[in-house]
Amino acid sequence: MEVRIPKRTLAEGLSILERIIPNRSSNPILTYLPLELNQQGLILRGTNGEVDIEVQLPAEIQGVGEVLVPAQTFAQIVRSAPGELIELIFGERLELHSGAFNTQLATTSPEGYPKLNFDRPDAEKIPASGLAQAITRVRYAASTEEYRAIFRGVQLEFSATGLRSVASDGFRLARYDLPLSLSSKKLVIPARSADEVVRVFKDASGEVALSVNEGTLTLVGDAVKMSVKLMEGEFPDYARVIPQSFVLEATLPAEALRESLKRVAVLSDRNNHRVNLLFNGHKLDIDAEGDYGRGREELTVESNGETQLMVAYNAQYLIEALTPIEGMIRIRLSGPTSPSTVQSVDDPGYLAVVVPLRV
């Protein structure tokens, strides 16, 4: 059993797995990396108990078989290998040759390693980059609190009109719509696992096949298969917190607002990060005051509706709501203490809801 593979191909494959394979585990076999040779090439696998990943790498193969090697050590060796090509010879020890460098690495029998299963007959395909984008746009709004655990996930809603992603922590909400035609299902991915889905698929071209079975989402891309344990339950009805009527609407560049909020927020109260936004015709005055003094900046906006309105936000929440937006934003106020919406003028799929601070 032998394989010859470009160092770069193998290193890229390992980089996909490295973050999920634990360095330490109460089940030490999970710190090992299964290396399998079969007709498809060299197969690498890993799991952290929540997310399973399998990577298939094209390689020059002789024979079939499988060994386990210590994952961290193997990855370090591959990264530091001096040659452009790496040759692996499977045996009681795994021999690795690259340039003038030779290693014999201790191996362990693949028995006892959990069976990872990625085969799903009922899969439906969506663009890999679109899936990653839908998660990325809303991820920031997910909760980090133990309280109401379901909000520690990102909800994905598949329907005949598309994929909708939603995240919320009860104080703000982010929603993203990707137009597609899909069969209906609703699921919640733990936010950390959602980060892994993004990391694996964000730069992938082509499509990813999705299927749900026994509380697990399976994603199959061109070279990577992934399965993710889902959270139980679903979000409470969030649609009712999205305001439908507004008293003021303003349009301005996202970058200018974001930078101004960051500057002014330096002076804000350390506890609630309060910034006051005074909409006044075509002017928007942003100010904050805390223990260290006061900051103030004036921006120009296009506005419709009430001529003057003061509203206060947690600056961090408003800044994060702007993060996914390039170009112009539209902010709509339903009143000084009722929820506001933030949207991208150029990307109608994105909507954020931010609740003002009480005066």
Added chain:
Amino acid sequence: MEVRIPKRTLAEGLSILERIIPNRSSNPILTYLPLELNQQGLILRGTNGEVDIEVQLPAEIQGVGEVLVPAQTFAQIVRSAPGELIELIFGERLELHSGAFNTQLATTSPEGYPKLNFDRPDAEKIPASGLAQAITRVRYAASTEEYRAIFRGVQLEFSATGLRSVASDGFRLARYDLPLSLSSKKLVIPARSADEVVRVFKDASGEVALSVNEGTLTLVGDAVKMSVKLMEGEFPDYARVIPQSFVLEATLPAEALRESLKRVAVLSDRNNHRVNLLFNGHKLDIDAEGDYGRGREELTVESNGETQLMVAYNAQYLIEALTPIEGMIRIRLSGPTSPSTVQSVDDPGYLAVVVPLRV
């Protein structure tokens, strides 16, 4: 009292001070930044109790005076200021204007801030970059142990033949010679303070004036003044650990040896990082063995002396001894268990001593 100053100038000045001004302190006034206007321009100061720094910035000044502002908040505001120019108006509050952004920052009276004194009549000048280089080349060898506290410093020896810097942790030693003509003195700078000296002077052009007084080293450069509390005592006689006669001398590229050691060391014993070097004519075999297996690589060397010699090192120590060297290195062995020296072929000022591991 007013000052107009380019944002970039002020931000660069603050970056010199920011690392030493504490974010929290049992003496809270040290978390403040003294801002002084005088005929020289805008003066910034800071101290962490071990290192005092004063930075003088060219600026357009009206009036003279001094205020204290919260250092961290002021630095954040300056960095995020939207304009290229910053205007400061001194008063009960410090007004900062930049573009459309305005701040009023709480100030504190400069009374109670420790007096920092940098004036020394007996100063002697040396090139700023040379001083930084002499410290940088040996810094890695300083100890981090409580035991033999003097080794937690970098010793600087000034004499008629030059500046010699030395660091050691008792197991290895690094020494660097910079040819200059100086009056004799010997002092030990705590390694962390030495890092600050390097940070401040490494990119400085021109000379720095040095003087020692009451256990303090004062360094005065073009725009920055610095004073550093010295350690008491000096290194024990280290010259006796530097071997004078050798049984084998080998020359090879530093980069190749460093990279090979890093690769092979991945497999080394986790406790002592042992790598074996077998010098054999024009071949150098490097190998290591640990719990996870064995690594081996062969390099080509130019060698004189014994035709075959095996010596074992802590890989980390040998790699660190190579760090300051570009181009070719010369390694000289005095025997399998007695100290070896590592030198740069191109930079005769550098010498490292590494003690082999016992067989």
